[in-house]
Amino acid sequence: xxxxxxxxxxxxxxxxxxxxxxxxxxxxxxxxxxxxxxxxxxxxxxxxxxxxxxxxxxxxxxxxxxxxxxxxxxxxxxxxxxxxxxxxxxxxxxxxx
Amino acid sequence: xxxxxxxxxxxxxxxxxxxxxxxxxxxxxxxxxxxxxxxxxxxxxxxxxxxxxxxxxxxxxxxxxxxxxxxxxxxxxxxxxxxxxxxxxxxxxxxxxxxxxxxxxxxxxxxxxxxxxxxxxxxxxxxxxxxxxxxxxxxxxxxxxxxxxxxxxxxxxxxxxxxxxxxxxxxxxxxxxxxxxxxxxxxxxxxxxxxxxxxxxxxxxxxxxxxxxxxxxxxxxxxxxxxxxxxxxxxxxxxxxxxxxxxxxxxxxxxxxxxxxxxxxxxxxxxxxxxxxxxxxxxxxxxxxxxxxxxxxxxxxxxxxxxxxxxxxxxxxxxxxxxxxxxxxxxxxxxxxxxxxxxxxxxxxxxxxxxxxxxxxxxxxxxxxxxxxxxxxxxxxxxxxxxxxxxxxxxxxxx
Numbered sequence: 435x436x437x438x439x440x441x442x443x444x445x446x447x448x449x450x451x452x453x454x455x456x457x458x459x460x461x462x463x464x465x466x467x468x469x470x471x472x473x474x475x476x477x478x479x480x481x482x483x484x485x486x487x488x489x490x491x492x493x494x495x496x497x498x499x500x501x502x503x504x505x506x507x508x509x510x511x512x513x514x515x516x517x518x519x520x521x522x523x524x525x526x527x528x529x530x531x
Numbered sequence: 532x533x534x535x536x537x538x539x540x541x542x543x544x545x546x547x548x549x550x551x552x553x554x555x556x557x558x559x560x561x562x563x564x565x566x567x568x569x570x571x572x573x574x575x576x577x578x579x580x581x582x583x584x585x586x587x588x589x590x591x592x593x594x595x596x597x598x599x600x601x602x603x604x605x606x607x608x609x610x611x612x613x614x615x616x617x618x619x620x621x622x623x624x625x626x627x628x629x630x631x632x633x634x635x636x637x638x639x640x641x642x643x644x645x646x647x648x649x650x651x652x653x654x655x656x657x658x659x660x661x662x663x664x665x666x667x668x669x670x671x672x673x674x675x676x677x678x679x680x681x682x683x684x685x686x687x688x689x690x691x692x693x694x695x696x697x698x699x700x701x702x703x704x705x706x707x708x709x710x711x712x713x714x715x716x717x718x719x720x721x722x723x724x725x726x727x728x729x730x731x732x733x734x735x736x737x738x739x740x741x742x743x744x745x746x747x748x749x750x751x752x753x754x755x756x757x758x759x760x761x762x763x764x765x766x767x768x769x770x771x772x773x774x775x776x777x778x779x780x781x782x783x784x785x786x787x788x789x790x791x792x793x794x795x796x797x798x799x800x801x802x803x804x805x806x807x808x809x810x811x812x813x814x815x816x817x818x819x820x821x822x823x824x825x826x827x828x829x830x831x832x833x834x835x836x837x838x839x840x841x842x843x844x845x846x847x848x849x850x851x852x853x854x855x856x857x858x859x860x861x862x863x864x865x866x867x868x869x870x871x872x873x874x875x876x877x878x879x880x881x882x883x884x885x886x887x888x889x890x891x892x893x894x895x896x897x898x899x900x901x902x903x904x905x906x907x908x909x910x911x912x913x914x915x916x917x918x919x920x921x922x923x924x925x926x927x928x929x930x
Contacts, residue, residue, distance in 0.1 A: 452697070452699065453699040453727055455635060455659060457607075457633065457635075459605070459607060461557060461604070461605035462605065466607065468607060468608065468635035468659070469635075469660075469699070470637060470659075470660040470662065470699050470701050470727070470728060471608065471610070471637055471660075471662075471701070472608075473559065473607055473608060473635075
């Protein structure tokens, strides 16, 4: 499957790449991705999405959970797929079926 | 291993960069130089020349207090470095406690003093990443550069063990005149060892590396070839295999590096005896730096003279003061300015606007001459206590 096919499939399971560790940083009020000698600070929505990525939940689970958490946000599926595409390009996550 | 200070706080879509601007930043990166003791004798080491004078080391509890204070102030990355951090028998305890505090823990090591059991114990303690340094891609050259007959075999074994136990692994090669021609073999070794990242770090000239500079600085042509080779492998790898990080030497630049992303901005080093420094070379400056045994980290970072000295732009002289690039590079490296011009507030002479830029040009010329078979002016000195006095004498004669 291509990346775009994976991102359209509700059964796809994203997982954080083993090099990275996701963590909430109180002092930055943000989620960060930590990796050897480096750190990426994620913005609010990126952090919320990454926080759902646990290697177990499917894309459909993640969309549903975030819709529940942010009921007024409208349809989030497009934004989520878009961010996961960037995250995959950055090698932050893997996409598995 | 000690000749790097790489740190990235990257920004991408969905991310924000951190640690810039005029306000005092947080010490996001804490480097714990646990000891200056080291089984290797690399001539490019950035440790101070005076290895004997600082035999004192913080205790386990004193280190843990530093880590705790740093974490509260926002530090997220913790590097265990040295010297060789494996010399410390309490390393496993330090890793476990630091990991529990929420640090991303990095072990920066030569691999000497480790075995499969210790790699596994560190894993259980929560160690996030191991960086293994190599001196070269062949046993003969590696061991000669390291001053140790068993170094290469041990490093190979440990690099394999690190990957076998599932750690992310960075391999670090300090590149200089004696190994730059083998950069293709170095990259191939890194691919074979399944490194995640490879730092091809051209030596920077601090500590022992400074007095050995004429033996280390590659020629411009060597550098161009090495970078081209690296780019060829990047294309070949096409995103697979190790990420190659080529760190260019500022001696061949016309503008200085934004050293440490700004003085006292994101980086905090604690030397073995507890001295707090804005970078691991700052000890060479004629400034007083505070000690964690006397003051809190908060006091040190935000209010000590040493840390405030080169913050902001007020301390700058011309040509930096009126330069429109000062916010980009902060006038370069204070240690380099001091070592080459005698005044740490001068522009880093790497900058072509500096009136001392000729010193950099002269170093480039020397590199050409020696590469062409000329004699150097000083002997190549291995980093060890035996050579310490001679090294200090060389520095004294330069000033």
